[in-house]
Amino acid sequence: MLVNVGARLAQEPVPGVASADELLQRAVVHFERSDPAAAREIATVVAAGDDPVLQARALALLVRCHLVLDEHVEVLALAREALDVCWRIGDRASEAIVHATVARSLLFTSDAVSAMEEIMTALEVAEASGDLAARMLATGTAGTVYYYLEQFDHCLEFCERAAEMARILGDEVTNGAMIDTMACANMCLATAARAAGDEEAAEAISAVAQGQSREAIVIARRLGHRRHEVIALGNLAESLSFSGRAEEALELLTGWQIDPERDSQSIITHIRDTHGSVCLASGRYDEAIGHLRAAMASAESKASAMVSAEHLADAYERNGDLRGALDTYKLFHALSKEVASEAAQRSASIAVVRMETAQAKAAAEEERARVAALQHANQELLRKSLEDPLTGLGNRRHLDQLMAGGLAGHAILLVDVDHxxxxxxEHSHLVGDGVLRLLAGLLRSACRGDDVVVRFGGEEFAVLLSGSDLDNAVTTAERLRAEVAAHDWAAVAPGLTVTVSIGLALGDESTDPGVVLARADERLYAAKRAGRDRVRGPSPVP
Structure with missing residues (x-):
């Protein structure tokens, strides 16, 4: 249905009906609604125009459309054209988007080394562009690259940063997608914890993943984004099954009504395969076989059919049908060979395109300058990885690095916004973000030059006081608390008042920085329980 709308829009004459910019905006809407075919048709019209600025943006969108449609040779071929236009007009934001898209394409075609090179370039260019949307896309793609490389800690870090950028931009689609990617990464960590025999950690991490999947489902439903909703729903079902809550998982999956008019073949196959896998894990072998056979019948690609065939063979074997298992395993291996052969052919075509692209690059002198810029960008990336994008303060990772050498002679304050x-x-998330930014400035200006203020997470900040004993630390904490309470917050929003509670710990309380931090955290919550807007330290603080 959306494809037909896209075709009609693409055929409309621009004069008197829609400008090229308006058409491009429509193409973006179709892309965000999981209709890349319609987006591609409209963007092709804009890319053929004579406005180089719109042409660069349209080509970048077309590259993304080809990626979603699994047309990886086309991704690299068109990326070369798109980059030529971006370089010519200096559109760093679109250039970053193209590099990030190429990185995903190379990743999906099993070229992890080149994918990492491309994403590093994308991050460098995005940062240089100053465009938050480009930075968000490049950062989110970096998270995806790290996920497929099974570097889940890095995946979570980059996805968290991308999600926060998305919230700043009001981009709920990307925010939801990043949250669900974090859920997937956490489930991989939970699986690893269980394999290592740490069941307590496995269940705790799985619970985090379940919360993230539920949040992603809520966002997708609010936006009417069925593709994101069903992916998050499938992830939630798998994590519930992991935690021994198969009945709840099956209830979720049974409640999803497939709509062939709205759901793509890949989505239909995904939900059927997930349903079958959960049934298989819970011992419902007959039901599993039914769902997995349906998944194979609806598979949109040999790769997808191969995955369902492997699951189906397992279901047959567990159900005692050895003939069915053997026949399906044979089918699985046949599909595996075909998928591998097609991947090899595709990789060969991609290699040719990449060689042509390399030959089209700038001269050796410009290339050396590019390498120097990349090195600088890597240094900047390291700096940014230690920075909170909302407040400009250091982040939790920065604090961890500072504490790594021990906290002797220091004091640490944990500052949390009350209510x-x-x-x-009552005032909106936009006002909440404004409060956090202003509070960051108040804390920074009220501290000495060698003290460090970081955003610890959410509405919580940490202040690392250097060369501070208990009396000095208490005095500083009380001054910070009083200045926050006395500030005119009504300038941010009428009727707004803000107070903070503070937990204080001295570095000399333990040689383990983690213990010191935990004690500050305990005292913070003691301040909360005592009525908020107060300080709690190693001994009673007035």
Whole structure:
């Protein structure tokens, strides 16, 4: 249905009906609604125009469309054209988007080394562009690259940063997608924890993943984004099954009504395969066989059919049907060979395109300058990885690095905004973000030059006081608390008041920085329980 709408829009004459910019905006809407075919048709019209700025943006969108449609040779071929236009007009934002898309394409075609090179370039260019949307896309893609490379800690770090950028931009689609990617990464960590025999950690991490999947489902439903909703729903079902809650998982999957008019073949296959896998894990072998056979019948590609065939063979074997298992395993291996052969052919074609692209690059002198810029960007990336994008303060990772050498002679304050959820609920998340930015400035200006203020997470900040004993630390904490309470917050929003609670710990309380931090955290919550807007330290603080 959406494809037909896209075709009609693409055929409309621009004069008097829609400008090229308006058409491109429509193409973006179709892309975000999981209709890359319609987006490609409209963007092709814009790319053929004579406005180089719109042409660069349209070509970048076309590259992304080809990626979603699994047309990887076309991705690299068109990327070369898109980059030529971007370089000619200096469109760094579109250039970053193209590099990030190429990185994903190379990743999916099993060229992890080149994928990493491309994403590093994308991050460098995005940062240089100053465009937050380009930075968000490049950062989110880096998270995806790290996920497929099974570097899940890095995946979570980059996805968290991309999600925060998305919230700043009001991009709920990307925010939801990043949250669900984090859910997938956490489930991989939970599986690893279980394999290592740490069941407590496995269940705890799985619970985090389930919460993230539920949040992603809520966002997708609010946006009417069925593709994101069903992917998150499938992930939630798998994590529930992992935690021994198969009945709840099956209830979720049974409640999803497949709509062939709205759901792509890949989505239909995904939900059927997930349903079958959960049934298989819970011992419902007959049901599993039915769902997995349906998944194979609806598979949109040999690769997808191969995955379902492997699951189906396992279901037959567990159900005691050895003939069915053997026949399906044979089918699985036949599909595996075909998929491998097609991948090899595709890789050969991609190699040719990449060689042509390399030959089209700038001269050796420009290339050396590019390498120097990349090295600089890597240094900047390291700096940015230690920075909170909302407040400009250091982040939790930065604090961890500072504490790694020990906290002897230091004091640490954990500062938490009282009733922050009420601020968001009564005044809006935009006001909440403003409060955090202003509070960051207040804390920074109230501290000495060698003290460090970081955003610890959410509405919580940490202040690392250097060369501070208990009396000095208490005095500083009380001053910070009082300055926050006395500030005119009504300038941010009428009727707004803000107070903070502070937990204080001295570095000399333990040689383990983690213990010191935990004690500050305990005292913070003691301050909360005592009525908020107060300081709690190693001994009673007035």
């Amino acid at each position: 922050f959820k009420r601020v968001n609920d």
